[in-house]
Structure formats: C-alpha cells, structure tokens
Amino acid sequence: MTHRPYNFSAGPATLPEPVLREAAEEMLDWHGSGMGVMEMSHRGKEFISIYEDAEATLRSLLAVPSNFRILFMQGGGLGENAIVPMNLSQGGQVDVVVSGSWSQKSLKEAQRYADARAAASNEPDGRTDLPPPSSWALRGGVAYVHVCSNETIDGLEMHTLPDLAALGCDAPLVVDCSSHILSRTVDWRRVGLAFAGAQKNIGPAGVTLVFVRDDLLGRALPICPSAFDYSIVAANQSMYNTPPTYGIYIAGLVFQWVKAQGGVAEMDRRAAEKAALLYGYLDDCGGFYRNKVAKDARSRMNVPFFLADESLNDAFLAGAREAGLLQLKGHKSVGGMRASIYNAMPLAGVQALVGYMQDFARRHG
Template identity: 70%
Template sequence: MTAHRPFNFSAGPATLPEPVLRQVAAEMLDWGGSGMSVMEMSHRGKEFISIAEAAERDLRELLSVPPHFRVLFMQGGGLGENAIVPMNLSRGGKVDVVVTGSWSRKSAAEARRYADVHVAAEGNGREIPRDWRLRDDAAYVHVCTNETIDGVEFHDLPLVDNGVPLVIDCSSHMLSRPIDWSRVGLAFGGAQKNIGPAGLTLVFVREDLLGHAMSICPSAFNYETVAAAQSMYNTPPTFAIYVAGLVFQWAKAFEYAGKQGLAAIEQRNIDKAALLYQALDGASLYENRVQANCRSRMNVPFYLKDERLNDAFLTEAKAAGLLQLKGHKTVGGMRASIYNAMPLEGVQALVAFLKDFEARHG
C-alpha cells in the first residue's frame, strides 16, 4: 500500500477526511489572509466568531436541528457529560438509564453521584434489552445509542411515551445518519469520532430543559449559561471547532450513490458495514457476537476463534497498512471503527486482508 495513506480504524481520536487535513495544513500559518493561525485567534474576535457561526449553521443544516434546540460547543467529552447532564437535568431527583454496554454502564455509575439512578433495563453487551421498567417521575431517560466498545447500535431511536425526556449519548455515530429530534430532549457526543479532533463536545439541548441546573454545577458547564453566551462563556476549543467546521463543509458536499450530504454519508456507511459483516459471517476464523438487528455501522468488534493468532493478526495488518485494529482492553479481540471518513476502499482492503489471513492461518 504505497499509493495512499494507511487506513486508520481507530475508535477515536479517529481518521479524518484527507481533504480536511490538507486544508488545515494549508491554512495553518495564515487563515483567510488574517495573518494568524486559528490557534492564535481570540475566541471573541471577528475572525473566529465567523468560523464558529458557520460551523453551527452547517451542523444545523446537516442534522436538520430544529430551532427550539440550542447547539453548544463545550469541553469534557462524553465522560464529562455523564456528570454534566445530571447536574443540569436531574434536579437531584430520579434518572433512568438503559444499559446496553460499557459506556451506558459508565453513565449510570457517574450519574449516581448526583441523582437517584435506576437501571431500567440491562443487556449483555450483545443486544438491546427488552422490557424497560421506566419511572413516570424520572427527570430523564439516558440511552447510549451506539456503544463504541461493544458495537451495539439503536438503528431507530426509542420512543419514550411517558413524557420523560430522552437523553442520548450519540458520540460514536453522530453525523453518520439523521436524528429524529421529535424523540430527543438532549443529545451529546465527543467530536473525536466523526467530526474532528479530541477536545470538542457537542450538546444539543431542547430549550425547555434549560435553567434547571443544580447549585453545585460549575458555571462553565451550566447549559443555560453556555447557551446565553453562544458557547463563548469561557474559551472554547477553538481549533477543534474550526476543524469540525471544515468536516461539516466536507459532509455537505459529499456525494455517493447518487446522493449528497448526510444521505450520501449514511448510504456509504450502510454499504461499508454490510461488506464487513458479510465477510466476518462468512469466515470460519472470525466471529462477531452482537445480534444482527443491533450491530453497529460504526464500530465492528470481532474475535479470532484461535486467540493465539491475535498478535500475528495485528502485526500483519499493520504491515498491510491497516492500523489500530486492536479491540478495547476491557473486551479484547479486534475492532474496526469505520466512521464517515473511512472510505469504502479501506473496508475493501480490510476484507481482503481478513480473507488472506484466514487462508494462511485458518
């Protein structure tokens, strides 16, 4: 593989579109004739304000965000939001959490520091559990709609019909498909999967949920305060916002299978995932353990049935230009994260390697 960069299957920070990286490099010393790098700009100066406004405008367009949702550019990542959300929404009361894997389990544990947490349903990391036991007096219901470690994804958002707001952690599939905002009270996610470099956290919060923060909530994490200041209450992650804005421009212009924008991105993601799962299911050396109806399009964990071959697999994959395929330390095995910026050619190269490795070692 000498004609292109290696294919990076990291779960995050993850691969970025090459045109975006090239534009960042070209503008590194001088953005738009300003004589400054974006990293050197005041977050309150007209240059950066124009960057931030364009980024929010393009993001709203891509995801069809309704006007009664505020878009916040924050910091702290998904783990930070596990505390920030209950500090803003729980009012010290009750929170229901549906546990579908590693990240929702972390969310439940963190929220217990601020609220009465009830695990409404719990799966085994391979499926979406049924028979949710929701409380009508909960402040909100928390769901991780794509489990990055376990590879479990809600392909349709759950309908919470008791009037309790639904909070979704969509870190690892944000911008990979549309969001049904009619079912959501708040959505959050770290940017370092599909959107940009680590450091930026995106929060979409319905306006009626503002203004309920606990007294212990830091001002910089109070959604009402951040919204009132248009995400400029403190210095935001300016460079990460700039890169995210370039990714949004790339996404709007993206074309695939006769489609453009988010529809094109979603279709390519469907095709990439189908190709990889078909290869895994058709092999005798590998297995994916997630139920077929909730397999993630973004994060594909798999295991070699003979684990003695793990080291050889990773060594040979790296030599073939296929990087970061080692699974999360808590579950082992392998994991291929095939986010928006991963081209179809990258998945095709991985599938070819899977078949070749099995032919030689199976």
C-alpha cells in the same frame, strides 16, 4: 503504498484527507488574516465567523429544530455523564438503559448527582443484544431517561431511537450519540438532549457537542460549575469561557466536507455499504472470525470481531500494520479486534481490510 494507511481507531479517529490538507494549508494564515486559527481570540471577528459557520452548517446537516440550542463544550462524552445530571436531574430520579460499557459509565456517574438506576441492562446476556424498549422498567416522574445509541466498545447500535411517549413515559430522552453522529438522521421529536464527543466521527479530541431543547435550560443544580451550566453556555453562544477553538475549526471543515459529499443521507448510504461488506465477510468466513452481536443490533460504525484461535492475535495485528491497516486491536475491556469505520473511512479501506482478513485466514486456517 500509494495512499495513507487506513486508520480504524475508535477515537481519536481518522479524518477526511481533504480536511487535513485544508487545515495544513491554513495553519500559518487563515484567509489572509495573518494568524493561524490556534492564535486567534475566540471573541475576535475571524473566529466568530468560523464558529457561526460551523454551527449553521451542523444545524442544517442534522435538521436541528429552532427550539434546540447547539453548544460547543469541553469534557468529552465522559464529562457529559456528569454535566447532564447536574443540569437536568434536579436531584431527582434518572433512568438509564444500560446497553454496553458507555451507558454503564453513564449510570455510575449519574448516581453521584441523582437517584439513578438501570431501567434495563443487557449485561446478563453478555452485551450481545439491546434490551428491547418493551422490557424497560421506567419509573414515573423521572427527570430524564438516558440511552447510548451507539456503544463504541461493544459494537451495538440503536437503529431507531425509542419513543418514550409510546412507552407511557413523558420524561425527556437524553442520547449519547458520540460514535455515530452525522452518520444518520435524528428524529428530534423523540429527543430532549443529545451529546457527542467530536473525536470519533467529527474532529479532534476536545470538542463536545450538546443539542439541548430550550425548555430544559435553567434547571442546573447549585453545585454545577458555571462553565457547565447549559443556560449560561447557551446565553453566551458557547463563549462563556474559551472554547476549544481549533477543534471547532476542524469540526467546521468536517461539516463542510459532509455537506459536499451529499450530506447525512450520503453518509447513511455509505455506512450501510461499508458495514454490509465487513459483516458479510464475518458471517461467511467459516468461523475463522466471529462477531458476537445480534444482527439487528450491530453497529455500523464500530465492528468488534474475534479470531477463533486467539493465539493468532499478535500475528494478525502485525500483518495488518504491514498492510497499512492500523489501530485494529479491540478495547482492553473486551479484547479481540475492532474496526471503526466512521464517515471518514472510505469504502476502499474496508475493502482492503476484508482482503487482508481473507488472506490471513487462508494462510492460517
């Protein structure tokens, strides 16, 4: 094999090779400082410059408006399921659109801090399609409406964020965009808060990005820990407590890589190309493999699929490993296979996967 194996893990996930090489070169000495980034004080001028550059590049890439704060936090998306209601619910009502496994977790966690309920759910339909906004039963006066715009486990994606105003709802929209952030633009006019764990499409586990509109700060419940109070974190430029410094550094390198590749528009184009290739084969393979998700709700980042004869699963995975195709086993809750094709996955990786799938089908069909 003349290249690194292709890693299809859903997260922690593959990173751009140039980013890994740059980090390796700077491991012992960042820019002549005599220190590696993991050794730096988070309040020192060296790390502050890393943080400020990462924040500015991210703001530019996603065209984040000036009335949004970008916070670099910890706890992952699962942690934000608690941190968001502690900051925004004020103990009132919260509506959650349950579109898969992650939004189901969000609902369950929000119920610990607020009167949270499902405004819609696709569970009765086997989570193969998204509940259309016209079917959402939104309550008046809710503190916010929560959606997961890309369900990593189930392989569903909202290709357009809902317009709550058009639905007669004036509550802010909260978006968990962990597994497709930086793969497409964001319509910030429709968003009150967005969050994303970095370990899927940005960097290593440990960093959680929060984009919060200024008018939503200062609403935290008394029980909210200070380190998770958005207003305190914002007032201290994400330095209220020691942030995940090395993760922020790697994320900053990824932001620079995305910018050098052509920005989010180019990531969007590549995502469409890779997804079309893989889904195209799944649709035309004669039933040897199948994807259960409705075509207009398919995720471009996370592609679950199943072998018609599941007794071949172990052989498929073993052969994939030998071919340098890693981490294709589906989530334990749904089984089957899953290929996560994030920004850092090159088209060649998807081509290699489809080639292997074709060969395996020929040999076992």
